Amino acid sequence: MIGLELASVVFVRNYVQLDFDGPRLTCFVWPTVEIGGAARSLGDSGYRDALCAFISQTVTSVDEAVGTGLVLRFALGAVTIDPTPDEVEGPEIAMLAGFPDEAWDLWRPGENIFADMG
Template sequence: MAYELNFLLTRLVGFRLYSVQFVLDYVQLRFDGPTDDMPVLTCDVLPTVKLSGQRFSPTEAGWTDALRGLISQIVTATHEETGIGVAVDFVTGSIELHPAESELVGPEIATLNGFVDHSWMTWRPGEDAFKDL
């Protein structure tokens, strides 16, 4: 069965970002919402954050504050497309994953799991939405 872009990611729509965990060299975004699912988006490559019209990269001052500023917001849309990568939209901002090749730190870009039905997705360079890497 072929993987349909944005199929699993779109399940985040309607969920609330309730936690951002900064781990040594990655970030985990935890969601809760209208079902028993407790999705976790683990970003092995640190995402870019857009908040209130400003863009913050992980190397810029204010990036952690911008990411924390999305806590308690509801996911309004998701995007997954080659050339764009993966994006999760909120009312006042978004989290975007489309690293440059120089930003790749391992074999994986991100993983989404935590669904009751055990569905999960791992994004890697050269595959799916990241065919351009």
């Protein structure tokens, strides 16, 4: 994902999709958005605007670790997927798909970087 530019943010009822002109990260839990040191979560004033502010921004790094979840970093700030157990409503936390080589990834509670949610 490093080097990809966020092309659109699609809000769909109870989840959000981050589209990178092909590859798409579907977040089945609402990510936290950090810009200029200020973090916003779903329900906070300006949350959707902050998430959309990343459109046209390029992913500069991706961090994955137990205890911090999945973090996409941009020059502007970061988008973090690290839900609490009560925020997970289904069997998946996020899915990344849409690459030309058909590669994909799926994150679930209790597995890999979310092993601490098991």
